[in-house]
Amino acid sequence: MSHTQPEPIPHDHDGEPFGTALLPELQMGVDLAAAGYVEVELFVEGTASTWKHDGSSGRVAVRSDLPFRTRVLIRRPSDADSSSGLIQVEPLHPDLDSALIWNAAHPWLMRGGHTWVGVTVFPSSARLLREDIDPDRYASLEIAEDGLQYDVLGSAISQLIQGSLGEKALGGARADRVLLSGMSATGSFTRIFLQEGFHERWTRSDGRALIDGYLIGISSGGAGAAGYPPLSADDHELSADDPRRTVRGHGAVVFEVLSETEAETHQPVTRPDSDEAGDRYRLYEIAGTAHIEARPSVLTNLEQFERGGGSRPAFDVQEARSDARFDVYLRGAFEAMDRWIAAGEPAPRAECFTHVDGAEELQRDADGNVLGGVRAPWLDVPTAVYSPHSTSSPESEPPPPWMPFGDPEMLAWLVGSMRLLPLSELRRRYGNRSAYLRRFAESVAAERARGLLLDEEARELLREAPSRWRG
DSSP states (O other): OOBOOOEEOOOOTTSOOTTOSEETTTTEEOOTGGGTEEEEEEEEEEEEEEEEEOSSSOEEEEEEEEEEEEEEEEEEESSGGGOOSEEEEEEOBTTTTBOHHHHHHHHHHHHTTOEEEEEOOOHHHHHHIIIIIOTTTTTTOBOOSTTOHHHHHHHHHHHHHSSHHHHHHTTTOOOSEEEEEEETHHHHHHHHHHHTTHHHHSBOTTSOBSOSEEEEESOOTTSHHHHSOOSSTTOOOOOTTOGGGSOOOOSSEEEEEEOHHHHHHHGGGOOOOEEETTEEEEEEEBTTOOSBOOOOOOOOHHHHHHHTTOOOOOOOBSSOBOOOOHHHHHHHHHHHHHHHHHHOOOOOOOOOBOBSTTSSOBOBOSSSOBOBSBOOHHHHSOSEEEESOOOBOTTOOOOOTTSSOSSHHHHHTTBOEEEEOOHHHHHHHHSSHHHHHHHHHHHHHHHHHHTSSOHHHHHHHHHHHHHHSOO
């Protein structure tokens, strides 16, 4: 497969790439300079193929050598000596080309000196950037059809970490360890890249696989086409019992990190954890979390989109939104994965949820909170009942074609909600606020000792704890 060398995108207009880390006039986003980081945006071009399943357990090319031109957004330490050697790659989400992994994990990435790379891979995103968001800046972007996205990412990352481009784009930083991660639609992308032979297709010059570790976030392999999409418009959805829906060993370290929302459909494809050299695997199901939570975002995409005249439909839910924090456990999972890859230290194991008679329903306690899973402190010492679902507000509007959601109710089903326990019940259980805070701190300490809650995230939860006691 041939590739041409990428070139820098000209920084015209305000010099801000779409989805830039910081809009300083609003103090929206993340101040990279203050952390000793820089942001670089590049064009990358090459050729790619579309694929379909071959009727057995493999895949075949439908169309090959189709040219593409995409963008790569890089956030890295400005000083190569400060770089850890870890490159975190994420395919940007089809909802406004958003960086969901960066949004959740940037504190861990930056304090560790890790490099983050986002790649525009979906045809709908390239078209939106080219036609609506910034036609001058992105006029040459081209991903012709669905199904090219896997080779687009493989080609872009291969070019980035090898040869002259890597030296220029990464500022001399090493690429010792490369992780591919995604959440929701890009979590499903990550599963496909691993399971469908792209892991073996894209290698380094020394023959090693391009990707060392995979983190599949908030995506269930059992959730029909959402969790395991067809490879292209020419392909078909895999049957519910197809073994490819269950992650298997490919020599890389693989984590699946799920909220309650995805765990409901994941049971048929659940597999045991493994420490085997060719099949290092962990499944973490985080109790009291949901696919979409109400935590603040650092993403600038929507602000830039609306500044350019774009409009996002109104959306809200009828219930109180959950205050759960899936993101703090995601950071712990990344740390555990990196230790396993870099130092050979196996990651901690965790209990899974139990389903009701094999149905898409999780067993719950008398309050209604889920049983089992990674026991987050807000669930271990609850002041509310957590649900992974909500119902759409009557004010919600239908989504436009570029959004990956069919209707407001579908989106609301992914939003976590909570029902507060009465103050009288809190006093019966805990006595008073001080006693509750002590119990919460003990739960945080226990989770830290188990190895999936990191020191900074533990401190963050402790700072938030007083707001969980209401009254």
